Amino acid sequence: MFKVFDNEGVQTRNWHVLVFMAAVIIFFTILLVRLYSLQYTHYDENLQRSENNRLRRVVVMAERGFIYDRNGEVLVRNRPSYQIALQAMHLPRKDSVRKIVFDRLLNIKDKDGSRLFDSLSLDTAFQRTRWIKNRPIRILEDASPEQVSIIEEHSSELPGVVTLIESRREYPYGTLASHVLGYTSEISEEQLKKPEFAAYTQGDRIGQKGLEQGYDTEFRGKNGMKLVEVNASGREVGQVKGVESMSPEPGLHLISTIDLKLQKVAEEAIADSVKGALVAIDPRNGEILAMVSSPRLDPNIFSLKKRERNKGWAQVALDSMRPLTNRAISGTYTPASVFKLATAGAGLESGILSETKYYPKPCTGGYQYGARYQKCWGVHGNLNVVHALRLSCDVFFYQAGLEIDMNRINEFARRFGYGEQPLGVDIPGEKGGWLPDSVSFNQRNKRLGWRWARGLILNLSIGQGQLVTPLQQAVFVGSLATNKGVYRPHFMKELRDKQGNVVRRYEPEIVRQGTMKPSTHRVLLAAMDSVVNHPGGTGKRGALPGIRVGAKTGSGEWKKGEKTHAWYAAVAPLYEPEIAVAVILEAAGGGGAKAAPIARKVLMAYFGLEEEEKK
Structure with missing residues (x-):
C-alpha cells in the first residue's frame, strides 16, 4: 500500500518538473525570439528610435x-x-x-x-x-x-x-x-x-x-x-x-527715412492726452521725416510675458482714445479751409479766377443762396483770390465754387494727392479720402434718402464735406509747392545686410501728376506766403526767422456745438521746398492758433533754429 502511494507522489512531482521546465523553455524561447527581432529584424527601426530620443x-x-x-x-x-x-x-x-x-x-x-x-x-x-x-x-x-x-x-x-x-x-x-x-x-x-x-x-x-x-x-x-x-x-x-x-x-x-531728432520734437509738441496727428515729409522724393499719431502706445508691452502682455493689451484695446489707430494714415477728416487751395487752383487753371478778379458780392459776413444764408467767420469786404486765401474768406469761395463747379475742383484735388485712392505708403492701414460729386454723394447717402443739390457746393468749396488723411494733407501742400509731381510717401530708405552692404535702395516714384500752369503755381505760392508772412494772415504763428514759410490754416467742423478740428499745413522754404508739415488736433479750435505753433516747432528743429532761439 505504501509503495503504491510513493510511486504516485513521484509521478506527480515529475509532472510538475516537466511543466515547469517546459514553461522555462517557452519563456526563454520567446525572449530569444524577441531579442533576435529587436537586434536583427527591427534593428534599423529601433536604432532610429533610439537616435531620435538621444538626438x-x-x-x-x-x-x-x-x-x-x-x-x-x-x-x-x-x-x-x-x-x-x-x-x-x-x-x-x-x-x-x-x-x-x-x-x-x-x-x-x-x-x-x-x-x-x-x-x-x-x-x-x-x-x-x-x-x-x-x-x-x-x-x-x-x-x-x-x-x-x-x-x-x-x-x-x-x-x-x-x-x-x-x-x-x-x-x-x-x-x-x-x-x-x-x-x-x-x-x-x-x-x-x-x-x-x-x-x-x-x-x-x-x-x-x-x-x-x-x-x-x-x-x-x-x-x-x-x-x-x-x-x-x-x-x-x-x-x-x-x-x-x-x-x-x-x-x-x-x-x-525717419529723423529721430525731428520725431522727438514732434512728439513733445503734441501732448499724449490730445487726439491728433502730424506728418512731416520731403515733397521732393516722398521721404517721411516724422509721423505722430496721438495718443501713443508703448510697443514694448507686446514683448512682455503673457500675463503682463494681456494686461497691457486690454488697457490699450479698451481705451476710448483709440491709441491703436494710426490717425496720420487712417484717420479721415474734413480738410477744412486748406482745401480752398484746391478750389483756387482749379479756378486759376480753368481761367475762371485770376489775381485781378473780384466777385460782385463782397463779404459782409455771409452769402445768400436762394432761401439759404451761408455765414462767413468774419467780414472781409472785396477780395481777390490771394487776399481771400490769406484771410480764409468763405464768401469768396462760395461764389468761386459755384462758378468753377465740383468736377473741376475734384480733378485738381486728385492731381495733387487728395481722393479715394491711398497714396501707397509702405506701412499697412492707409485709407483713402473722399471727394464728393453728384454720383458718389447719392450712392453714399442712398440709405439716408439724401440727394445731391447744387447748394452743397458752398460747403464743399471751403473743405467742409470731403474726407482726407493727415498724410494726404501734407502731400497736397508739399506737391503744390514743388509743382513737380506727387511722390509716393515712404519710410524705407535702404535695406542692408549684416555686413552693412546695401541690398536694396528705395527709388522715388511719382504716383500723381502734381503739376499746374506756372501762372497758377505763382499765385498759389503768393497766397500761401501771404497766409504766414502778412500781418493779417491766419497762419502768422507759423512764421520762422530767416526762412520763408508758406501755409494754409483750417478749422474743420465735425459736430454741432463742439470745437472745430484745428488744421495747419505748411511748406518751407516756400520757393525751394524741402519739408511739408501737416498738423491736426481734434476738437481743439482754430488751426492758426492751435496747430500752427506745433508745426513751427518741427520746422524750427528741421532748420536748426531752436538752438539759435535759445541763445
Missing part, C-alpha cells in the same frame, strides 16, 4: 533685422529672452507620471512665495503637447534669471521641461514713433489660415502694424538647423560632432 534637430532662429533712423540711430533692436517650455517628446507618456510633473511645476514658487505657473494655462499647455510634438510649448515667457535658476534647480524632477533662449523686440524709445514702427507678436490662428502666411508655423513671432509688418519678410531672415544630443529629460547635453549644422541667415536691417 534632436533644433531650429536656430534667425536674428531679426534692426530698424534705424536716417542718421543711423537705432529705433528697434533685439534683446535675449528666456522661455520655459514643454518638450512633448520628452514628457512622460503615462498620465499618472505627467500629473506628477504638472503638480511639481504648479508648486514651484519664487522668492516672494508667488507661484510661477497658474493651473489653467499650465493645463492648456499640457493638453497641447498631445498633438503638437515637433516644437516646444511655452509655459513661461520672458522669464527672469531668478526664475530660470529655480527651474534649473528642479530640472531632475521635471522631465520634458526645458529652458530656451529667444530674442524679443526692444523699442528703446518707448512710445516714440510707435505707430510707424509697429510691434511683433505670436502669429494668430486666423493668420495661419491665410495663404500669405503659408511659410509661417504656429509659435512664430511676426510683425504686426507699421514697419514691423510692412517689412516682416525682410526682417525675418532664414532660420538655421543644428543636431544636438539630449538627456532623458530632454535637456541639451551638447552639439553632435561631425554633423554639419546650417547657420541661420540674419534678417536685413532697415534704414528708415
Whole structure:
C-alpha cells in the first residue's frame, strides 16, 4: 500500500518538473525570439528610435533685422529672452507620471512665495503637447534669471521641461514713433489660415502694424538647423560632432527715412492726452521725416510675458482714445479751409479766377443762396483770390465754387494727392479720402434718402464735406509747392545686410501728376506766403526767422456745438521746398492758433533754429 502511494507522489512531482521546465523553455524561447527581432529584424527601426530620443534637430532662429533712423540711430533692436517650455517628446507618456510633473511645476514658487505657473494655462499647455510634438510649448515667457535658476534647480524632477533662449523686440524709445514702427507678436490662428502666411508655423513671432509688418519678410531672415544630443529629460547635453549644422541667415536691417531728432520734437509738441496727428515729409522724393499719431502706445508691452502682455493689451484695446489707430494714415477728416487751395487752383487753371478778379458780392459776413444764408467767420469786404486765401474768406469761395463747379475742383484735388485712392505708403492701414460729386454723394447717402443739390457746393468749396488723411494733407501742400509731381510717401530708405552692404535702395516714384500752369503755381505760392508772412494772415504763428514759410490754416467742423478740428499745413522754404508739415488736433479750435505753433516747432528743429532761439 505504501509503495503504491510513493510511486504516485513521484509521478506527480515529475509532472510538475516537466511543466515547469517546459514553461522555462517557452519563456526563454520567446525572449530569444524577441531579442533576435529587436537586434536583427527591427534593428534599423529601433536604432532610429533610439537616435531620435538621444538626438534632436533644433531650429536656430534667425536674428531679426534692426530698424534705424536716417542718421543711423537705432529705433528697434533685439534683446535675449528666456522661455520655459514643454518638450512633448520628452514628457512622460503615462498620465499618472505627467500629473506628477504638472503638480511639481504648479508648486514651484519664487522668492516672494508667488507661484510661477497658474493651473489653467499650465493645463492648456499640457493638453497641447498631445498633438503638437515637433516644437516646444511655452509655459513661461520672458522669464527672469531668478526664475530660470529655480527651474534649473528642479530640472531632475521635471522631465520634458526645458529652458530656451529667444530674442524679443526692444523699442528703446518707448512710445516714440510707435505707430510707424509697429510691434511683433505670436502669429494668430486666423493668420495661419491665410495663404500669405503659408511659410509661417504656429509659435512664430511676426510683425504686426507699421514697419514691423510692412517689412516682416525682410526682417525675418532664414532660420538655421543644428543636431544636438539630449538627456532623458530632454535637456541639451551638447552639439553632435561631425554633423554639419546650417547657420541661420540674419534678417536685413532697415534704414528708415525717419529723423529721430525731428520725431522727438514732434512728439513733445503734441501732448499724449490730445487726439491728433502730424506728418512731416520731403515733397521732393516722398521721404517721411516724422509721423505722430496721438495718443501713443508703448510697443514694448507686446514683448512682455503673457500675463503682463494681456494686461497691457486690454488697457490699450479698451481705451476710448483709440491709441491703436494710426490717425496720420487712417484717420479721415474734413480738410477744412486748406482745401480752398484746391478750389483756387482749379479756378486759376480753368481761367475762371485770376489775381485781378473780384466777385460782385463782397463779404459782409455771409452769402445768400436762394432761401439759404451761408455765414462767413468774419467780414472781409472785396477780395481777390490771394487776399481771400490769406484771410480764409468763405464768401469768396462760395461764389468761386459755384462758378468753377465740383468736377473741376475734384480733378485738381486728385492731381495733387487728395481722393479715394491711398497714396501707397509702405506701412499697412492707409485709407483713402473722399471727394464728393453728384454720383458718389447719392450712392453714399442712398440709405439716408439724401440727394445731391447744387447748394452743397458752398460747403464743399471751403473743405467742409470731403474726407482726407493727415498724410494726404501734407502731400497736397508739399506737391503744390514743388509743382513737380506727387511722390509716393515712404519710410524705407535702404535695406542692408549684416555686413552693412546695401541690398536694396528705395527709388522715388511719382504716383500723381502734381503739376499746374506756372501762372497758377505763382499765385498759389503768393497766397500761401501771404497766409504766414502778412500781418493779417491766419497762419502768422507759423512764421520762422530767416526762412520763408508758406501755409494754409483750417478749422474743420465735425459736430454741432463742439470745437472745430484745428488744421495747419505748411511748406518751407516756400520757393525751394524741402519739408511739408501737416498738423491736426481734434476738437481743439482754430488751426492758426492751435496747430500752427506745433508745426513751427518741427520746422524750427528741421532748420536748426531752436538752438539759435535759445541763445
